[in-house]
Amino acid sequence: MSLQTELETIKDNGLRQIEAATDQKELNQIKVQLLGKKGSITQTLRGIAKLPVEERPTAGSLANQIRDELTTALETKLSALETASLNQKLAAEKIDVTLPGDQIPFGHPHVIQKIIDEIEDIFIGMGYQVLSGPEVEEEHYNFEMMNLPKDHPARDMQDTFYITKEILMRTHTSPMQARALETHDFSQGPLKMISPGVVFRRDTDDPTHSHQFHQVEGIVIDKHITMADLKGTLTAMTHALFGDKFQVRLRPSYFPFTEPSVEADITCMNCGGKGCAVCKGSGWIEVLGAGMVHPNVLKMAGVNPHEYGGFAFGVGPDRFAMLKYGVNDIRDFYLNNLKFLTQFD
Numbered sequence: 087m088s089l090q091t092e093l094e095t096i097k098d099n100g101l102r103q104i105e106a107a108t109d110q111k112e113l114n115q116i117k118v119q120l121l122g123k124k125g126s127i128t129q130t131l132r133g134i135a136k137l138p139v140e141e142r143p144t145a146g147s148l149a150n151q152i153r154d155e156l157t158t159a160l161e162t163k164l165s166a167l168e169t170a171s172l173n174q175k176l177a178a179e180k181i182d183v184t185l186p187g188d189q190i191p192f193g194h195p196h197v198i199q200k201i202i203d204e205i206e207d208i209f210i211g212m213g214y215q216v217l218s219g220p221e222v223e224e225e226h227y228n229f230e231m232m233n234l235p236k237d238h239p240a241r242d243m244q245d246t247f248y249i250t251k252e253i254l255m256r257t258h259t260s261p262m263q264a265r266a267l268e269t270h271d272f273s274q275g276p277l278k279m280i281s282p283g284v285v286f287r288r289d290t291d292d293p294t295h296s297h298q299f300h301q302v303e304g305i306v307i308d309k310h311i312t313m314a315d316l317k318g319t320l321t322a323m324t325h326a327l328f329g330d331k332f333q334v335r336l337r338p339s340y341f342p343f344t345e346p347s348v349e350a351d352i353t354c355m356n357c358g359g360k361g362c363a364v365c366k367g368s369g370w371i372e373v374l375g376a377g378m379v380h381p382n383v384l385k386m387a388g389v390n391p392h393e394y395g396g397f398a399f400g401v402g403p404d405r406f407a408m409l410k411y412g413v414n415d416i417r418d419f420y421l422n423n424l425k426f427l428t429q430f431d
């Protein structure tokens with residue numbers, strides 16, 4: 087085979103291989119095979135030396151021309167492969183802006199928080215301020231200031247988580263009565279405040295007990311406040327929360343920080359007052375404790391009980407939520423089971 091034919095064959099095969107290459111790595115190997123130091127063109131060029139002198143220039147220039155052609159073909163193919171891989175990448179990353187977006191799950195207020203929000207709205211509408219107080223409380227406020235001196239038997243009513251001798255997890259929101267009384271400036275008008283929050287008891291959890299639950303405390307202190315104001319206020323709250331058909335009934339009770347003390351019932355929402363299993367046939371459901379603020383509570387907070395007086399109450403929003411939604415296990419509110427909680431979304 088003449089040198090020319092050999093070169094033409096290398097060129098034809100080379101161009102075919104270049105054309106067929108599918109990626110840059112393969113193309114690189116072809117380049118080395120054709121144009122590298124040990125490549126076929128170089129090998130063939132060595133043969134030029136053996137040709138008669140007059141044939142050498144023609145053969146040499148043919149070899150150069152073929153090398154140039156192959157080089158151009160390699161470069162063209164390389165840029166074609168690069169464009170193809172870029173296009174492929176772009177196609178894979180393409181975003182279809184017309185597709186519907188992913189549904190992002192939104193959070194929502196806890197059902198108890200919703201009830202608290204409703205209660206807050208009702209009382210804000212009646213001119214109350216909303217205060218929040220410490221969950222880790224001083225024994226002084228939780229008990230002493232609420233007219234429960236050390237060794238008072240009523241302390242047993244509220245099993246307490248103590249942190250130290252003087253510091254505890256508050257067992258009720260009532261200490262906020264004392265804190266509000268201490269700081270309120272009566273020259274600016276009456277004290278009307280509610281204070282919602284979490285409270286803690288050393289109870290064993292069961293369907294009706296939780297070691298952590300909520301209360302909303304309320305207190306109104308002014309001159310000439312009567313028990314009728316208390317009943318009217320509780321009735322207004324009940325009507326706003328449940329509807330006008332619901333009534334409030336007060337029964338005598340005992341709390342150390344009120345005198346007289348009452349427990350308030352509202353019409354059973356399950357039977358509308360006829361009597362059923364939920365209200366144990368009575369037609370009434372107990373929902374809160376209340377009373378006229380004990381003179382000692384006023385005195386200890388620096389308020390003159392001969393001049394000022396009023397009422398206080400403590401509501402359980404957990405109980406309201408259970409009644410309103412027919413939940414019969416209080417623990418459901420605290421187990422963070424989304425299947426349960428999203429029902430109230």
Ligand code: DAH
Nearest residue numbers: 258260375376377398399400
């Ligand atoms: N602190 C009481 C409790 O946790 C509830 C209560 C009763 C609050 C009577 C009051 C009240 O403000 O007047 O059981």
